[in-house]
Amino acid sequence: MKIVVLAGGLSTERTVSLVTGSGVCRALRANGYRAILVDMFLGLEEVPADLDTLFDAPDGLCPEAAITVQAPDLEAVKKSRKDQSPSRLGPHVLELCTAADLVFLGLHGQDGEDGRIQATLDLLGVPYTGSGHLGSAIAMDKIASKQMMDAAGIPTPKWRRLEYAAADVDALAAELPMPCVIKTAGGGSSLGVYLPEDRVQLRKALEEVHRYGGKVLAEERIFGRELTVAVLGDRWLPAVETVPAGKEFDYEAKYQKGGAVETCPAQITPEEMERAGELALRVHRALGLEVYSRTDMILDAQGQLWVLEANSLPGMTPTSFVPKEAAAVGISYGELCEEIVRQSYHRKRREY
Structure with missing residues (x-):
């Protein structure tokens, strides 16, 4: 079976995704699958005329990825792609996915967990691992x-959606019940999550959380x-x-x-x-x-x-x-990857 392990992308969890994808890809290859890792945002600038040969690439095209203390510099990632189009899908990504029997989603965060890539693969008729587009978007x-x-x-925990402008921060910081958690509605890997211990920290959290998106959640701690x-x-x-x-x-x-x-x-x-x-x-x-x-x-x-x-x-x-x-x-790591592939492939295959 040919498997594309889709990882990377352009979310704040990019590095985590590349480490996930590399581990999964190597485990699948050890299990006998023709698996390759494809970075969803960077893609592959050049591919052979016969895409099938790419699935036998040494080490499955896995990068040397490691999670550092700091989240990735996404602007640097954007600039590194020769194709400077606004597309979140890199060169030849969709071609490679359609050439595979299954796409193993090693993505995290925006564009990976939010249902967008799942909906795209649904339209292409390509089986993929995990949840469908709707469940992914809701979660x-x-x-x-x-x-x-x-x-x-x-x-x-009790929660409240926050909609506010910079001018509203002082009033909001004074009125929200404490202790609370301030978080972006679409984040992951604990990025965009704040645990203020006093109202000074709460004010700072309300100012900073918008870096991760416009939808903000206040939750009882x-x-x-x-x-x-x-x-x-x-x-x-x-x-x-x-x-x-x-x-x-x-x-x-x-x-x-x-x-x-x-x-x-x-x-x-x-x-x-x-x-x-x-x-x-x-x-x-x-x-x-x-x-x-x-x-x-x-x-x-x-x-x-x-x-x-x-x-x-x-x-x-x-x-x-x-x-x-x-x-x-x-259940070993390899067996876990195998089980995810098996359950996902049969479920998706029934749908198409």
């Missing part, structure tokens, strides 16, 4: 997903144990508990070695583990997600679980949660 938009969770009776639970197919995997080394589980803590202590399975009671797993399944189904997902939640001091958000394309880097949870039940 990526934190406001839409909050509305869906509220409608389904899923416990989630729930204190407790941070859990994340993956769903694979129709079952949940053991929860991971995360304790940041610093104050916050930010971009650096999430991806840098030593940034957080992650315990898998989480040291919670069997009853709490089951409740967390069943809650993740409810979220997965309520948002219309498919094949695999990851739900982040808080277990408070009273034993109540609160869902923060769901991820339709969770990370698959060596330090990511889903591979750790799979390993806890005896």
Whole structure:
């Protein structure tokens, strides 16, 4: 089977995506697939006349990617492409996708998790991994997903959509209930998430969050144990508990070695583990997600679980949660990639 692992792109999670894509691509090649990695934004400037030969390229065209402390410089990425068109799809990307039997989506963030590339592949009739365009779009938009969770009776912290101009910041910083979380509605990898401890920090957060997009969410801050639970197919995997080394589980803590202590399975009671797993399944189904997902939640001091958000394309880097949870039940990284391919291919093949 020929597989294009689509990664990179032009979101703030670009680097994370390239590490995910490289890991997946190499695992698939080790499993016998003819897999290559294609950067969705950069594409390939030159391709052979027979695209089929490209699927046998050494090391699957995987770059040497590593996650640094800082988020990627997207302006530099834009300037590096010879084709300076406004298209988010690089040269020959769609040709390569249509030449494949399946596209493994190793994308994160804008254009990857928000349903846009899924809708494009649907129109092309190309099977791909993970959720469809609608479920992806809902999960990526934190406001839409909050509305869906509220409608389904899923416990989630109180929230409010914020629409404001620079002149409104002072009044808003004075009136919002504290403690709260300020976040962009479409971000990921903890980018665009602020945990102000006082109203001075709240004002700064309200000023800075617009760098990540115009839709802003204010959410009641729930204190407790941070859990994340993956769903694979129709079952949940053991929860991971995360304790940041610093104050916050930010971009650096999430991806840098030593940034957080992650315990898998989480040291919670069997009853709490089951409740967390069943809650993740409810979220997965309520948002219309498919094949695999990851739900982040808080277990408070009273034993109540609160869902923060769901991820339709969770990370698959060596330090990511889903591979750790799979390993806890005896599923290796290669087997996990294989299972995602198998479930996605058969599901999509039935649709076309």
